[in-house]
Amino acid sequence: MTNRLQPIFAVAVGLALGLVxxxxxxxxxxxxxxxxxxxAFGTRYGLGLTLAYATPLVFTGLSVxxxxxxxxxxxxxxxxxTMGALAAAAVGxxxxxxxxxxxxxxAGTAAVAAGMAWGAVPGVLRAWRGSHEVINTIMLNFIAAxxxxxxxxxxxxxxxxxNPETRPVGPGYxxxxxxxxxxxxxxxxxxxxxxxxxxxxxxLERSVTGLELRALGENEPAARAAGINAGRVRVxxxxxxxxxxxxxxxxxxxxxxxxxxxxxxAQYGFLGIAVALLGRNRPGGILAAALLFGALQKGATDLDxxxxxxxxxxxxxxxxxxxxxxxxxxxxxxVFRRRxxxx
Amino acid sequence: xxxxxxxxxxxxxxxxRFGGLLANAGVDLRVAAGTIHGVIGENGAxxxxxxxxLLGLLPADAGQIFIRGERWARxxxxxxxxxxxxxxxxxxxxADPYTALDNLLLAEGPGRPLLLRRDAxxxxxxxxxxxxxxxxxxxxxxxxxxxxxxQRLEILKLLAGRAEILxxxxxxxxxxxxxxxxxxxxxxxxxxxxxxxILVTHKLxxxxxxxxxxxxxxxxxVTGERRTSETTxxxxxxxxxxxxxxxxxxxxxxxxxxxxxxxxxxxxxxAVGGAARPRLSGITFSVGxxxxxxxxxxxxxxxxxxxxxxxxxxxxxxxTGGTVRILGREVTxxxxxxIRDLGVGVVPEDRLREGLLPARPLWENFLLGRQREPAxxxxxxxxxxxxxxxxxxxxxxxxxxxxxxxxxxxxxxxxNQQKLILARELGRAPRLILAAQPTRGVDVxxxxxxxxxxxxxxxxxxxxxxxSSELEEIRALADRTLVMFDxxxxxxxxxxxxxxxxxxxxxxxx
Numbered sequence: 074m075t076n077r078l079q080p081i082f083a084v085a086v087g088l089a090l091g092l093v094x095x096x097x098x099x100x101x102x103x104x105x106x107x108x109x110x111x112x113a114f115g116t117r118y119g120l121g122l123t124l125a126y127a128t129p130l131v132f133t134g135l136s137v138x139x140x141x142x143x144x145x146x147x148x149x150x151x152x153x154x155t156m157g158a159l160a161a162a163a164v165g166x167x168x169x170x171x172x173x174x175x176x177x178x179x180a181g182t183a184a185v186a187a188g189m190a191w192g193a194v195p196g197v198l199r200a201w202r203g204s205h206e207v208i209n210t211i212m213l214n215f216i217a218a219x220x221x222x223x224x225x226x227x228x229x230x231x232x233x234x235x236n237p238e239t240r241p242v243g244p245g246y247x248x249x250x251x252x253x254x255x256x257x258x259x260x261x262x263x264x265x266x267x268x269x270x271x272x273x274x275x276x277l278e279r280s281v282t283g284l285e286l287r288a289l290g291e292n293e294p295a296a297r298a299a300g301i302n303a304g305r306v307r308v309x310x311x312x313x314x315x316x317x318x319x320x321x322x323x324x325x326x327x328x329x330x331x332x333x334x335x336x337x338x339a340q341y342g343f344l345g346i347a348v349a350l351l352g353r354n355r356p357g358g359i360l361a362a363a364l365l366f367g368a369l370q371k372g373a374t375d376l377d378x379x380x381x382x383x384x385x386x387x388x389x390x391x392x393x394x395x396x397x398x399x400x401x402x403x404x405x406x407x408v409f410r411r412r413x414x415x416x
Numbered sequence: 417x418x419x420x421x422x423x424x425x426x427x428x429x430x431x432x433r434f435g436g437l438l439a440n441a442g443v444d445l446r447v448a449a450g451t452i453h454g455v456i457g458e459n460g461a462x463x464x465x466x467x468x469x470l471l472g473l474l475p476a477d478a479g480q481i482f483i484r485g486e487r488w489a490r491x492x493x494x495x496x497x498x499x500x501x502x503x504x505x506x507x508x509x510x511a512d513p514y515t516a517l518d519n520l521l522l523a524e525g526p527g528r529p530l531l532l533r534r535d536a537x538x539x540x541x542x543x544x545x546x547x548x549x550x551x552x553x554x555x556x557x558x559x560x561x562x563x564x565x566x567q568r569l570e571i572l573k574l575l576a577g578r579a580e581i582l583x584x585x586x587x588x589x590x591x592x593x594x595x596x597x598x599x600x601x602x603x604x605x606x607x608x609x610x611x612x613x614i615l616v617t618h619k620l621x622x623x624x625x626x627x628x629x630x631x632x633x634x635x636x637x638v639t640g641e642r643r644t645s646e647t648t649x650x651x652x653x654x655x656x657x658x659x660x661x662x663x664x665x666x667x668x669x670x671x672x673x674x675x676x677x678x679x680x681x682x683x684x685x686x687a688v689g690g691a692a693r694p695r696l697s698g699i700t701f702s703v704g705x706x707x708x709x710x711x712x713x714x715x716x717x718x719x720x721x722x723x724x725x726x727x728x729x730x731x732x733x734x735x736t737g738g739t740v741r742i743l744g745r746e747v748t749x750x751x752x753x754x755i756r757d758l759g760v761g762v763v764p765e766d767r768l769r770e771g772l773l774p775a776r777p778l779w780e781n782f783l784l785g786r787q788r789e790p791a792x793x794x795x796x797x798x799x800x801x802x803x804x805x806x807x808x809x810x811x812x813x814x815x816x817x818x819x820x821x822x823x824x825x826x827x828x829x830x831x832n833q834q835k836l837i838l839a840r841e842l843g844r845a846p847r848l849i850l851a852a853q854p855t856r857g858v859d860v861x862x863x864x865x866x867x868x869x870x871x872x873x874x875x876x877x878x879x880x881x882x883x884s885s886e887l888e889e890i891r892a893l894a895d896r897t898l899v900m901f902d903x904x905x906x907x908x909x910x911x912x913x914x915x916x917x918x919x920x921x922x923x924x925x926x
Binding site: 302 | 727752755756762769774776780787788793798
């Protein structure tokens with residue numbers, strides 16, 4: 074039971090510690106809390122921005138979680154989503170005349186395929202050569218950034234802009250934001266994220282390959298003894314993780330900017346690790362964790378204006394404290410189970 | 417008139433709880449001074465916990481400990497040492513690269529001089545060893561000593577620390593029958609010198625052979641006290657399990673000359689980790705339909721590697737040659753899945769590591785390795801209802817307790833985990849069964865059942881390769897027995913073709 078409640082306690086403790094920090098900084102914590110809540114949920118536009126921040130985090134959180142369930146650590150969601158976004162933008166820039174829904178499908182497929190391809194690389198390296206995925210995914214993040222810069226500057230450069238960005242995608246590619254959110258870029262990317270989360274959870278529990286993936290993550294020797302091909306499952310898990318990260322292109326490129334900008338990602342790939350951790354690698358938990366992080370991100374932007382002693386960077390402090398509280402599992406054991414356990 | 421001497425150890429109503437588990441529920445135990453006292457019970461009966469409380473390694477929740485008639489109020493490891501209590505753990509606490517001598521100097525604990533005086537210590541220890549009739553090569557690194565000698569070193573460590581009451585936890589698990597006999601002689605000699613020995617074991621034959629008095633644990637209590645000369649193994653087994661158990665069960669012989677199920681020719685496995693000798697060399701044998709072939713040997717002589725080499729591709733890479741044929745197919749380079757799909761059931765040696773997903777529910781563990789069978793999936797999607805029904809049937813048939821399909825497999829007792837694995841592996845009607853240590857850590861009550869299941873599978877036509885370090889198990893079940901020593905097969909006997917002594921000698925490399 075404590076296992077399931079632990080993330081909730083962790084969030085409470087993290088938020089409480091964050092408020093202690095604000096008090097130390099000379100700000101009334103209740104006021105800060107009110108500003109955060111009002112900013113994140115108080116208006117349609119504010120709620121829309123919260124959801125717009127949260128949507129990419131659902132995809133990257135799922136990406137990290139799927140790899141983690143297979144016993145792999147995906148630090149490469151940032152590179153995978155970069156490749157996905159670049160691919161979607163490239164399709165839309167090269168064939169701008171296509172109309173919906175074929176255009177959506179083409180760009181979405183390109184994003185997933187590019188993410189999968191980028192994700193599969195560390196999977197293959199691990200399966201065939203045994204080289205560790207953490208090193209490889211970190212390195213591939215740099216390579217993805219460099220490659221995306223090159224394509225943006227020298228291949229698909231938008232001549233109409235002073236900033237480094239690709240030519241805009243054709244109008245048929247764009248997913249219009251919903252008017253209810255008063256201009257916040259929230260559209261079909263949001264239900265897509267929720268649907269994908271449900272589908273991933275269902276697939277992990279109900280499919281044969283999902284079972285094999287979880288078995289490998291749970292106990293590799295037993296999975297091998299059961300005849301499961303560990304190498305194949307690892308490649309599959311990483312390709313899937315990459316494809317999920319690549320889907321960030323849908324809300325960010327098709328649903329918002331309509332082009333690729335090299336620095337568009339607000340660290341979504343790395344925040345995805347925190348989201349997966351907080352969500353215990355379960356889709357439902359990831360949705361909740363992504364919403365929390367989105368709310369902190371949006372709520373904190375108002376702190377610059379409405380408080381004297383704290384700024385929007387407080388969102389980072391909150392996120393960090395929550396993660397520390399989640400990660401301090403040993404400490405929770407001490408709180409909940411004081412008695413010694415059998416050795 | 418002189419009073420009788422107080423017992424060396426007395427535990428009164430000792431209680432220890434781990435969370436919701438009552439490991440010791442009021443243990444009463446008296447160990448007379450100058451005796452060998454057997455402590456027996458199934459896994460989880462509480463005997464190890466009681467010994468940890470006695471040694472001050474864990475604090476008791478309630479109850480009292482008396483040493484030589486005096487209340488020991490605040491048990492602690494240091495206090496145990498001062499009172500002359502010592503324990504030889506099942507897994508030795510020795511620093512392998514150090515010499516025997518340095519290990520004892522290391523163990524001397526607080527108050528040792530800053531400079532090691534090896535020569536003086538060596539002379540002192542030689543005298544001590546001689547006094548107790550325990551030979552030791554003091555300047556050999558522990559890593560080079562045979563297991564039996566390492567155990568002797570652990571005993572010497574206690575004696576050097578002036579221990580008067582020695583607790584030995586499952587000391588024979590790693591010994592050959594010959595070494596076991598030698599250990600028992602040493603224990604008798606220690607007793608005759610006035611020491612008190614507590615022998616914790618689950619092997620009935622051993623307590624019968626060497627002890628003076630026996631305490632039986634069941635469900636956290638001492639359920640019986642017997643003088644060894646006045647009891648029988650059957651009575652002890654009944655006290656352990658709580659119901660009559662058939663102990664001297666021997667399977668009826670299987671068919672001879674059934675068609676070949678497994679044939680291994682000249683299989684070798686390269687050394688690892690700087691070891692000089694290959695892990696396996698020149699392994700040649702076959703298993704036919706309807707027979708159980710036992711592989712006897714002291715642990716660590718290549719039996720585990722033999723199973724690994726048959727199945728696991730990563731270990732197969734280290735093969736130095738040879739061929740494996742299963743059901744007439746040359747499978748030397750086949751994947752584990754392809755080999756399983758031929759109809760091979762595997763009962764792994766380390767069930768938690770290789771047989772189960774401890775954190776996952778029973779039904780998922782039942783499915784592991786069978787998830788691609790048409791009955792359990794359609795088009796890559798599992799059929800939960802079919803899986804649950806089959807798992808429920810299997811769990812009922814094999815009497816896995818508790819039969820809660822949603823419960824994590826790791827929460828089952830060892831015997832029930834093993835039954836779950838058997839239900840899964842035998843449920844596929846395998847034509848070849850590779851069973852490694854199938855009853856290790858399994859309750860006496862469940863052993864009989866597991867044995868009968870294997871025999872029934874054999875009678876249904878399966879070939880069974882049974883690896884076991886329990887000689888009794890091999891002798892009860894095997895139609896043919898192979899003896900492994902140092903990575904080779906050194907002898908082969910038909911059923912009843914060798915006495916226990918002969919087998920023991922071969923296991924020791926004679």
